[in-house]
Amino acid sequence: VRNAGEHALLARIRARVGRPPDFVRLALGDDAAIVEPARNTADVLTTDAIVEGVHFDRALMSPRDIGHRALAVNLSDLAAMGASPRVALVSLGLPDSLTIDEFDGLFDGLCDLAAAHATAIVGGNLTRSPGPLFVDVTVVGSVRPRRALLRRGGRAGDALFVSGTIGGAAAGLAWLRREETALTAPAAPGTTAAEQERASAVTRYRTPAPRVRLGTLVGRSRAASACMDLSDGLGDAVAQLAAASGLGARVEASALPVHPAVDLLDLAPEHRLTLALSSDDYELLFAVPRRATRALRAAAGQARVDVTRIGELTRPGPVVLVSAESECPWPAGFAHFSP
Amino acid sequence: VRNAGEHALLARIRARVGRPPDFVRLALGDDAAIVEPARNTADVLTTDAIVEGVHFDRALMSPRDIGHRALAVNLSDLAAMGASPRVALVSLGLPDSLTIDEFDGLFDGLCDLAAAHATAIVGGNLTRSPGPLFVDVTVVGSVRPRRALLRRGGRAGDALFVSGTIGGAAAGLAWLRREETALTAPAAPGTTAAEQERASAVTRYRTPAPRVRLGTLVGRSRAASACMDLSDGLGDAVAQLAAASGLGARVEASALPVHPAVDLLDLAPEHRLTLALSSDDYELLFAVPRRATRALRAAAGQARVDVTRIGELTRPGPVVLVSAESECPWPAGFAHFSP
Numbered sequence: 001v002r003n004a005g006e007h008a009l010l011a012r013i014r015a016r017v018g019r020p021p022d023f024v025r026l027a028l029g030d031d032a033a034i035v036e037p038a039r040n041t042a043d044v045l046t047t048d049a050i051v052e053g054v055h056f057d058r059a060l061m062s063p064r065d066i067g068h069r070a071l072a073v074n075l076s077d078l079a080a081m082g083a084s085p086r087v088a089l090v091s092l093g094l095p096d097s098l099t100i101d102e103f104d105g106l107f108d109g110l111c112d113l114a115a116a117h118a119t120a121i122v123g124g125n126l127t128r129s130p131g132p133l134f135v136d137v138t139v140v141g142s143v144r145p146r147r148a149l150l151r152r153g154g155r156a157g158d159a160l161f162v163s164g165t166i167g168g169a170a171a172g173l174a175w176l177r178r179e180e181t182a183l184t185a186p187a188a189p190g191t192t193a194a195e196q197e198r199a200s201a202v203t204r205y206r207t208p209a210p211r212v213r214l215g216t217l218v219g220r221s222r223a224a225s226a227c228m229d230l231s232d233g234l235g236d237a238v239a240q241l242a243a244a245s246g247l248g249a250r251v252e253a254s255a256l257p258v259h260p261a262v263d264l265l266d267l268a269p270e271h272r273l274t275l276a277l278s279s280d281d282y283e284l285l286f287a288v289p290r291r292a293t294r295a296l297r298a299a300a301g302q303a304r305v306d307v308t309r310i311g312e313l314t315r316p317g318p319v320v321l322v323s324a325e326s327e328c329p330w331p332a333g334f335a336h337f338s339p
Numbered sequence: 340v341r342n343a344g345e346h347a348l349l350a351r352i353r354a355r356v357g358r359p360p361d362f363v364r365l366a367l368g369d370d371a372a373i374v375e376p377a378r379n380t381a382d383v384l385t386t387d388a389i390v391e392g393v394h395f396d397r398a399l400m401s402p403r404d405i406g407h408r409a410l411a412v413n414l415s416d417l418a419a420m421g422a423s424p425r426v427a428l429v430s431l432g433l434p435d436s437l438t439i440d441e442f443d444g445l446f447d448g449l450c451d452l453a454a455a456h457a458t459a460i461v462g463g464n465l466t467r468s469p470g471p472l473f474v475d476v477t478v479v480g481s482v483r484p485r486r487a488l489l490r491r492g493g494r495a496g497d498a499l500f501v502s503g504t505i506g507g508a509a510a511g512l513a514w515l516r517r518e519e520t521a522l523t524a525p526a527a528p529g530t531t532a533a534e535q536e537r538a539s540a541v542t543r544y545r546t547p548a549p550r551v552r553l554g555t556l557v558g559r560s561r562a563a564s565a566c567m568d569l570s571d572g573l574g575d576a577v578a579q580l581a582a583a584s585g586l587g588a589r590v591e592a593s594a595l596p597v598h599p600a601v602d603l604l605d606l607a608p609e610h611r612l613t614l615a616l617s618s619d620d621y622e623l624l625f626a627v628p629r630r631a632t633r634a635l636r637a638a639a640g641q642a643r644v645d646v647t648r649i650g651e652l653t654r655p656g657p658v659v660l661v662s663a664e665s666e667c668p669w670p671a672g673f674a675h676f677s678p
Contacts, residue, residue, distance in 0.1 A: 025381060030490050030583075031419035031567055032385035034482070037376035042364060045462055046371035047428040047477055053469040080370040089386040091430075091475050123384055130392040131470015136430050138386055138477040143373070151369050228370055244368075 001103050002096045006126055012104060013124075016111045020120045024087065033122035035087055041142035044083035048073045048231075052095075052132035060176045063102040065206040067109025070135035073231060075117055075210035076282040080229035081150075082219020083143035085119040085212065091136040093129030106135070109207075117212055147219040149227035154245035154287035156315045158225050161296060161307045163211055163283040165204075166234050168259030170279030172198075172205030175261070194264055201261035208282040214303040215284060223295035226287040235277035237285040238311075239319050239330055245287070248317030254324070257308040273321075287313055340442050341435045345465055351443060352463075355450045359459045363426065372461035374426055380481035383422035387412045387570075391434075391471035399515045402441040404545040406448025409474035412570060414456055414549035415621040419568035420489075421558020422482035424458040424551065430475040432468030445474070448546075456551050486558040488566035493584035493626035495654045497564050500635060500646045502550055503622045504543075505573050506615030507598035511537075511544030513614075514600070533603055540600035547621040553642040554623060562634035565626040574616035576624045577650075578658050578669055584626070587656030593663065596647040612660075626652055 001009060010029065020027045026034040037043065050056055050070050061069070071088060078085050090110060094103070114121055119139065175198050211229075218224050226245055230237050234256075242249040258276045267275060286307070288296045300307040311322075319330035340348060349368065359366045365373040376382065389395055389409050400408070410427060417424050429449060433442070453460055458478065514537050550568075557563050565584055569576050573595075581588040597615045606614060625646070627635045639646040650661075658669035 025484065026487075026489065031416040031570075032383045032422065032480075034420070034484070034487055035382045035384060036484075037380075037382055041376075043374045043376055043382065043479070044371045045374060045426065045428060045477075045479065047430045047462060047475075048464045049430045049432065049466055049475065051432055051466055051468055054467050077370040081373070083371065087384065089384060089477060091386045091388045091477075093388065093390055093473060123386060125387050125475075127388055127390055128393050129390055129470065129473075131468065134432060134468075134473065136386075136388065136464075136475040138384075138428060138430075140382070140384065140479070141371075145364065145373070145375075148365075148373055150365065231370075 001094050001098050001100055004100060009103065009126055013107055016107045017121045020122060024120050024122055027120065027122040033087070035122060038086065038142040040144065042145045044078055044081050044141045044143050045138065046074055046077040047136065047138040048077060049134055049136035051134045058133065061206055063105030064109035066135060067106040068113050068207045070137050071110050071113045072208045072210045072282060074137045074139040075212050076229045076231060078139055078141045079210050079212045079215030080227050080284055081143060081148055082215050082227070083141040083148065084216050085117050085139050085141040087120045087122045087140050088114060089138045090121060090124035092124070092126050093134040094126065095129050095131070095133050098133060143219065147222065149215065149219050149224055151226055151228045151241050151244035154226035154241060154247060154313045155289065156247055156313055158287040158289050158313045159293065159309050160238065160249065160251065160311045160313065161286045161288055161309050162234060162257065163214055163300070163305050163307050164281065165257045165259040166230065166281050166283065167262040167276035167279045168201045168204035169208060169281045170275045171259055171261040171265060172201035172203070174265055175202055176205065197261040197264060201259055204259070204281065210282055211284045211305060214300060214305045217299035217303050218286060218296060221295045221299050223292040223299055224286040224288055228285055230281045230283045230285060233278040233280060234285065235330065241285060241287060242313060242319050245313060246316055248314040249311060249319045250314055250322055251311035252322050255308065255310045340433050340437050340439055343439060348442065348465055352446055355446045356460045359461060363459050363461055366459065366461040372426070374461060377425065377481040379483065381484045383417055383420050383480045383482050384477065385413055385416040386475065386477040387416060388473055388475035390473045397472065400545055402444030403448035405474060406445040407452050407546045409476050410449050410452045411547045411549045411621060413476045413478040414551050415568045415570060417478055417480045418549050418551045418554030419566050419623055420482060420487055421554050421566070422480040422487065423555050424456050424478050424480040426459045426461045426479050427453060428477045429460060429463035431463070431465050432473040433465065434468050434470070434472050437472060482558065486561065488554065488558050488563055490565055490567045490580050490583035493565035493580060493586060493652045494628065495586055495652055497626040497628050497652045498632065498648050499577065499588065499590065499650045499652065500625045500627055500648050501573060501596065501622055502553055502639065502644050502646050503620065504596045504598040505569065505620050505622065506601040506618045507540045507543035508547060508620045509614045509618030510598055510600040510604060511540035511542070513604055514541055515544065536600040536603060540598055543598070543620065549621055550623045550644060553639060553644045556638035556642050557625060557635060560634045560638050562631040562638055563625040563627055567624055569620045569622045569624060572617040572619060573624065574669065580624060580626060581652060581658050584652065585655055587653040588650060588658045589653055589661055590650035591661050594647065594649045
């Protein structure tokens with residue numbers, strides 16, 4: 001993109017973004033975008049950046065995957081609030097080595113996922129990066145204030161439920177790193193069950209599916225007392241949700257819905273668990289009062305996502321992991337800035 | 340910040356940000372922020388990143404300056420729409436070399452400018468950067484839809500006015516690059532007029548003052564038919580505003596309010612003009628119908644900012660620069676991606 005010029009790149013973005021919905025009064029090309037607020041709702045705002053060398057490796061993900069992922073991580077944050085996305089802004093730091101085809105692929109991935117979630121790309125920024133490619137996305141959505149899902153609000157005795165599976169994204173990355181043919185034959189499902197599980201895990205890593213519909217349905221049904229997403233893994237999410245609610249938690253190791261591809265990695269048991277608990281799966285963790293269990297399962301059924309009861313919130317105290325042999329302290333989640 | 344941990348950094352941000360205003364229902368620490376929309380207005384959204392090695396050099400700007408600038412460039416975009424800022428999100432890419440003191444300084448600069456413009460920092464993201472420091476800010480504000488200032492809307496015969504001076508930021512940067520004592524004795528005003536002018540230019544480069552009050556006052560008074568900010572220089576702004584309005588423009592070289600520090604650089608006349616026209620001064624360019632000239636001057640007086648008539652929009656055609664000797668084609672503005 002080095003010699004393309006900002007206006008030429010903006011034209012390529014416009015061609016992909018298409019016509020905005022009516023509530024967007026002005027998009028792309030002025031100093032800022034103008035958007036009509038949704039009625040009787042509050043705005044919900046989140047921003048999240050993915051950086052080459054930290055969150056992705058261009059040898060293991062296609063430009064389209066990178067664009068998808070950059071938006072998905074933000075949509076997941078909105079899902080965790082029970083909010084519906086409306087508009088997105090995309091800020092890119094472009095290294096000189098990025099080609100026009102890669103630039104187009106990145107926006108194809110972004111725009112396809114945006115279209116799937118009725119999210120209008122209304123603005124953004126392009127700049128050169130003398131270092132890594134970075135994609136910083138801001139998403140603004142809406143929620144009826146009393147339907148918002150917060151991290152705080154869980155009560156002792158509330159069950160903990162997680163959507164989908166955990167560990168798949170980390171297992172997918174591990175498989176990509178092991179296989180040299182990573183990008184040439186990426187997610188082609190093989191014929192054996194193991195090959196299909198590996199392909200599923202790679203897909204979960206490359207193109208995570210944010211649980212937007214599940215989040216909004218659970219918010220509307222008021223089935224959850226607290227919620228957050230698994231952007232830093234289930235280990236981090238349980239610890240954060242319990243801390244925000246001022247409580248402890250117990251999680252049953254045997255109840256964790258670990259993605260089958262994790263077991264194909266042949267890890268030692270403690271490494272298997274660490275991988276599953278630190279995997280950035282973009283699933284949702286809910287605290288659910290006993291009386292609301294049926295409402296949660298109904299919302300999950302409507303969203304066509306499995307939910308699994310993995311434990312419960314307890315009175316103020318530590319977070320513990322319970323297995324057949326022992327109770328042990330909760331393994332710390334992936335921490336961005338630890339050495 | 341390498342060993343600080345995300346939660347410790349978040350605590351340092353919280354201590355600086357302070358208590359949010361009542362319209363902010365939830366800020367900092369959940370998956371997303373929740374903000375009540377302003378009544379009878381539309382949301383105005385913009386995002387802009389500044390990147391080390393592209394937009395700033397850590398040898399020439401303090402962390403506080405960098406934080407100030409990252410927010411200022413976004414506030415300037417809102418000013419150019421006639422919108423009032425309400426909330427900001429801050430996404431940071433932090434190299435390992437950044438110290439905790441520098442991190443704190445960056446947020447001090449951000450928070451001081453945010454407080455000066457009643458802008459609440461409600462969310463953001465922290466990530467490691469394996470390359471340059473980058474600071475990506477999103478600002479959301481509000482405007483009554485019919486008061487919004489767009490780039491398009493100018494009519495042939497409308498006068499072009501620019502606020503403040505041009506060239507100061509570029510002259511300030513040039514002075515910083517010439518002086519080795521740049522950061523040690525930065526903007527201390529000297530005793531001579533020349534020293535004071537240089538110090539003024541350095542301040543304009545390091546801590547640009549976004550024209551938020553001028554923009555909102557002009558929007559409310561409906562004095563301008565079109566507006567944009569000078570983020571890429573006046574050269575770019577005149578060309579863009581004329582193009583968005585489908586018109587040509589004439590600018591009088593002798594009318595340009597060039598910052599006095601530009602002339603202290605002793606440049607050849609053509610270089611002097613190029614520098615002044617490509618300087619990122621974050622002033623505002625307005626197209627003003629004849630009947631609205633008085634309203635514009637009244638708004639400028641109320642905002643305590645000078646405005647200068649530099650030319651006019653003309654029927655569809657080229658943009659030309661008129662000097663005593665000749666008419667010549669408009670010099671191209673600074674282009675991000677040109678080689």
